[in-house]
Amino acid sequence: MTWAMFVQHTLNGLTLGSLYALIAIGYTMVYGILRLINFAHSEIFMLGAYFVFWGITLFYLPWALAIVGAVIVTASVGILVDRVAYRPLRDAPRISALISAIGVSFFLQNVTIVVFGALPRQVHRPAWLEDPILMGDVRVLPLTLFVPALSLLLMLGLVWIVYKTKPGLGMRAISKDIETSYIMGVPVNRIISLTFGIGSALAAASGIMWALRYPQLQPVMGSIPGFKAFIAAVFGGIGSIPGAVIGGVMLGVIEIMAVAFFPDLAGYRDAFAFVLLIVILLLKPTGLMGEKLEDKV
C-alpha cells in the first residue's frame, strides 16, 4: 500500500466515521437521559434528509433555508413521537417503551413509502460539493473536511448545553432520578421534549450530511447507518457524548481499513462492525467512555 492510498483510506474512513458519530450523538443523548434506545432515530435521520430535498424540489427553497426548515420540522417530528409514543409509557416497564420505539420506526418507514414513494430518489448536490480538492494523488471531497468539523462542533455545543445551562442541569437530574426530579420542580416533560427535539435535530443534520455524501434517498436508508451508529454509541460507551463521537469515528476508520488491508473480505465489511460490538460487550460492557452501570432499585 502506498502512502497516498493510506491517506486516501484514512480520509474516507474519517468521513464515514464522522457521519456515524453525528448519528450516534442522537442515540446516546436520549439514552443517557431516559435510558431508552430510540430505535426510531434512524427513521428520524431518514426524514431529515427527505425534508430537505422536498423543500428544494417542491418549494424551490434555497439550500440554507431548506436545511434550517428541515431541521426544525424534523425536531418537531421527534417531539411529536415522544409525546405520542413514549410519554404515555413513561411509568411503564422500560421494555414497553423499547417496543413502542420499534413500532414507531416501522410506522415512519411505511408512512414515508406512502408519501414519498418507495423508489430511491436521487439528490442533486450543489456543484461545489462534487469537485474534489486535489492534494497530490489524494482526492479530498469538501464534505470530508466539513463533516468531522461539524461533528466536533455539535459535540462541543451539546456538552455545553448539558453541563452549563439550566435545561442541561434538568437533563442531568432526570438521568439520575426521574421521580425526585419531579418532586424538586424540574419540568420533566418539557426537558424530555427538549431532549428529543435536540436529538432529532442532530439526526436531521446527519441525515442531510449523509445524503450529500451518498446522494440517494430511500425510505429504508436509515436502517444500516442507524445500526452502525448504535454500535458506535455502544462502542464509545452509551450515554457519553464524547464517547459517541470517538466510537463513531473509530468504527468508520476500522471499517474502511478492514477493507483496505483485507480486500478479499470486503463483502463481510458489515460483519466487522457487529463482531466489534460483540467483542466490546464481552470485554468492556460499558464501552470506552461509559459510566459504570448502576442498577436502579
Add this chain to the structure above:
Amino acid sequence: MKRLLTLVFLMVFALTGGAFAADTVKIGVYLPLTGQMAFGGQLELEGVQMAHKEMPTVLGKKVEIFVVDNKSDKVEAANAVKRLIEKEKVVAIIGTYGSSLAMAGGEVAEKARVPMVGTSCTNPLVTQGKKYSFRVCFIDPFQGAGAATYAYKDLKLKTAALLVDVSNDYSVGLASFFTKSFTKLGGQIVANLKYQAGDQDFTAQLTEIISKKPDVLFIPSYFAEGAIIMKQVKELGAKFRVMGGDAMDNPQIVEIGGAAVEGFVHTTFPYDPSMKNMSPMAKKFTENWKKAFPSKEPNVNAALGYDTYLLVLDAIKRAGKAEPAAITKALVATKGFEGVTGSTTINATHDAEKPVGLVQIKDGKKTYIGSITPQL
C-alpha cells in the same frame, strides 16, 4: 342463531367465490416495488399493466391481475407467491425482476405446480431443473460473454476489475460469467472486490481497485447501487471505463447519474427507445407508452413486463383453458412468439434466446449502439 348466520355467510362466500372463479382468469404478478430493486420492478409492473389494459380478455373471459410486492427480499418473494397461489388462486404467475427473488418464488410455484414466467431474472439457476419456471429473457452466461466480448474485442480493453454484490445471485453469477469469458479471450482480471446490498460507501473498495489500474470496471449491480458506485468512481478520480449488465438499464440513468455516467456501457435486452430499426411491435409499444406516460421514457424492463403478459395470454389461448397444467404445456411449446423484445422461442431449459443489446451513455443520452452475438 349465531351459527346459522355464520352458515349463511359461508354459503354466500362460497357462491360468490365460485361465481368469480368461473368468470375471470386470474393471473398473479409478483415484483419488487420497494427496496433495492424497485427501479426495475416498478417499470415491469407498468409494462404488465399496459398490456393488461390493451388485452383485458382471453377465451372470452375477463383477465384479473393480482399484484404483490416482494420488497426485493427473498423471503418476501416466497411469501408473495404462496399468497398468490393459496389465497388468490391464480392460474399463472408473472415475475420477477431479480434472480434471487425468482429462485425463492420459483420453489413455491414448483411445489404448487403453477407456471411462472420470469421477466428479467437472468441467472441460469432460475429455471434449472424446474418444470414450471420459464422466462422471456436470455441468461447471464450469454450476457456476461457479450459484455466481455465487447470490452475485449471492440474496445480493446485488456485488464478488468470487478465490484460484486455478494448477497445477490444475479451479481455473483454475472461476475463469474464475465470473468470466464474475459479470461478465455485473453484478458486479465486484476481485482475482484465485494460489497453487500444496501451499502452506500464504496470508497474503500474503489480506492483498492484504482490502485490496480484496470482498463475497465465491470459492475454487475442493480441500478440503486450502480448509480452511487459510478458517482464515487468519479469523485475518486478514476480513469477507467465502467460497464454493467441489464440491471443498470433505467430510463433515468442520465438524469440521476449526471456527468458520472458519461461513457458508461451496459448490456441489455434487444429493445430501447433509442433503437434505430424497430420492429412494428416495438414501435407501437413505444408510441403507446409515450401516450400513457408522457413524462417518462419506456425501457426494456417495461417491454419485458409487456411481453411476459402477452406470452402468458398467448399460452392460455393455445391451451384452450385457464388451468395451470395446460398453460404449462402450452408455454413449453412456445415457438416464434413475437414480442416487443423480439421473437421468443422457449428452449429446452425454458429460457428465451435473444441477442445481447448494448447501450452507451453518449453526450448525456442513452443510446442503443447495437447488438452482439457473444462468443461463448
